[in-house]
Amino acid sequence: MLRVTEIFRSIQGESTHAGRPCTFVRLTGCPMRCVWCDSEYTFTGGEHIPLEDVMNQVRQFRCNLVEVTGGEPLAQKSAFELIRRLCDEDFEVLIETGGYVSTAEVDPRAKIILDVKCPASGEEPRNEWSNLRRLRSDKDEVKFVIAELEDWNYAKTIISEYQLEQRAKAILISPAWGQIDLKDLAEHVSASGLNVRLQLQLHKYIWGPDVHGV
Ligand code: SF4
Numbered sequence: 001m002l003r004v005t006e007i008f009r010s011i012q013g014e015s016t017h018a019g020r021p022c023t024f025v026r027l028t029g030c031p032m033r034c035v036w037c038d039s040e041y042t043f044t045g046g047e048h049i050p051l052e053d054v055m056n057q058v059r060q061f062r063c064n065l066v067e068v069t070g071g072e073p074l075a076q077k078s079a080f081e082l083i084r085r086l087c088d089e090d091f092e093v094l095i096e097t098g099g100y101v102s103t104a105e106v107d108p109r110a111k112i113i114l115d116v117k118c119p120a121s122g123e124e125p126r127n128e129w130s131n132l133r134r135l136r137s138d139k140d141e142v143k144f145v146i147a148e149l150e151d152w153n154y155a156k157t158i159i160s161e162y163q164l165e166q167r168a169k170a171i172l173i174s175p176a177w178g179q180i181d182l183k184d185l186a187e188h189v190s191a192s193g194l195n196v197r198l199q200l201q202l203h204k205y206i207w208g209p210d211v212h213g214v
Pocket residue numbers: 030031032033034036037038039040070071072098
């Protein structure tokens with residue numbers, strides 16, 4: 001059984017997969033409380049759905065790319081079984097995780113998109129640092145949500161300390177919606193010379209920042 005907020009098909013809005021058709025399985029609940037969280041509606045409610053019914057809904061969308069997200073998807077033990085079964089059926093599986101729960105038990109066929117929580121999120125002390133050492137350079141991506149310049153400076157420190165340019169397939173620099181001047185951040189990113197990618201959340205430009213399930 002899984003506690004599910006929504007299952008829908010849309011366009012992938014983030015990561016190197018941005019722009020691709022994608023089915024999203026958004027699980028309910030998160031142990032974190034990032035101050036700029038844009039998915040607080042996942043904290044409560046949700047529907048308890050048997051795993052096989054979740055699989056059936058995903059199959060009906062007929063989309064090869066599937067993202068398991070939340071909330072914090074890995075906070076539910078059954079999520080690991082869902083991921084395994086999606087991989088068994090040859091879906092290309094992305095896991096968007098907030099970085100608090102260990103990724104050690106995630107099926108190795110899935111691709112991890114791992115958040116590192118920066119200071120302005122209020123959740124930086126809860127990063128599970130061992131997750132960074134498990135990143136695989138051929139498939140996993142790491143994301144820093146930047147709400148202020150202090151976050152960008154923090155990201156640069158972590159990138160260097162954990163050698164993320166070598167360790168990750170991509171380093172995503174993602175401005176928190178409405179929190180930081182985009183041109184300012186773009187200038188800092190371009191001047192850094194780092195092998196990082198400034199990413200905007202495509203779905204919010206298409207449907208608006210407050211719409212979900214599309
Ligand atoms: S980890 Fe994600 S879902 Fe949880 S509070 Fe932070 S941004 Fe929101």
